[in-house]
Amino acid sequence: MVQTIGNPASWGAKAVHDGARALGDAAQHMRSDMDVHPRVHSIGVEDLWKALLLGVRDFSRFRSDVIALVVIYPxxxxxxxxxxxxxxxxxxxxxxxxxxxxxxxxxxxxxxAMSALHEDGQEASWADALAMLRARALGPVLVLGLYLFAMFFLWMAAAYWVYNVTLGPAMPESVAGFMRDVFTTSDGWTMIWMGCGIGAVFAFVVLTTALTSFPMLLDRPVGLPTAVVTSLRVASKNPLPVVVWGMIVAGMLVLGAMPAFLGMIFVLPILGHATWHLYRMAVSFD
Structure with missing residues (x-):
């Protein structure tokens, strides 16, 4: 077939058509499938360590792909x-x-996605993971991702407010001076306690809504509302394991931040794969 060069108008019309079809597909994936019924299970603290071990196993199996993926993070x-x-x-x-x-x-x-593909006996490269995301859950994942970024910016706004009412509003003259004010003044310790308390609230909200929702969206066509509600149900049924998991994540991220965030190359993929296995332990389907 002979191909001709289209004019700008035809290009624009095709781009609008493709964009509208992509938005339609994304909107279709936002709705919940009424025939899919998630079942929430009880898990124990010992299951958290099992999930971490499985995460380490997957990290070692997908090492080349994973390092290429998460090097952007540090x-x-x-x-x-x-x-x-x-x-x-x-x-x-x-x-x-x-x-x-x-x-x-x-x-x-x-x-x-890589853990899910391997579990199904399929290829588990980064390209395959992207294809799976586009096919199953791009719209809901984007919306949920925007929610998490909004929480991040709200957290930064809260941190700015905490600094203003304690050590601010003037900016510190040096890093050493700021550290001295933080640990040797009552206002500094007030800032620490206020910041940790507010940060814990943000972390709890994100943990309970996103713990299993992202993996579930990749696993089944459940729709965004069902995925979020199921994640809340998992947290409600397993409060102690979920709190412990949050502490494990926080501790590993602190370790990953040293030195110069390079540890994230190892910490993030282990936590990511482990979260998939934790989801599989906590949720099943009729």
Whole structure:
């Protein structure tokens, strides 16, 4: 067949048509399938360690693909750290680092897909994971990802407010001076306790809504409402394991931030694969 060069009008019409079809597919995936019925199971703290071991196993199996995927993550961290050492940004270095926990589930979507593909006996490369995401859950994942990024920016706004009412509003003159004010003044300790308390609320909200929702969207056509509600049900039925899991994630992310966020190359894929296996332990379908 002879192909001709189209004019700009035809290009534009085709782009609009393709975009409308993509939006239609995404909207279709937003709805819940009434024939899919998630069943929530009780899990124990010992299941968390089993999920971590399975995560380590998957990380070792997919090492080349995983490192290529998550190397972007520490690069972003280094960039944010460099920004934070500007004088005006010093008070917000820790909030930015801890805020990674709020957007981590978005960065791990490809890892969930790789574990799912391997579980089904299929190829589990990064390209296959992207194809699976586009085919099954692109729309809901994008919406849920926007929610997590909104939570991150709200957290940063809250951290800015906490600094203003304690050590602010003036910016510190140096990193050493800021650290001295934080640990040797009553206002500094007030900032620490207020920040940790508010941060814990943000972390709890994100953990309970995103714990199993991202993996479930990749696993079944459940729709966004069912995925989020099921994640809340998992947290409600297993409060202690979920809290312990949150502490494990926070501790591993702190370790991954040292040195210069390079540890994230190992921490993020292990947590991502482990979250998939934790989802499989906590949720099944009739």
């Amino acid at each position: 690069m972003i961290g280094v960039f944010l750290a460099a920004m934070a050492f500007e004088r005006a940004m010093v008070p917000f270095l820790f909030p930015m680092v801890s805020g990674f926990a709020l957007i981590g589930p978005v960065a791990a979507v490809g890892l969930y």
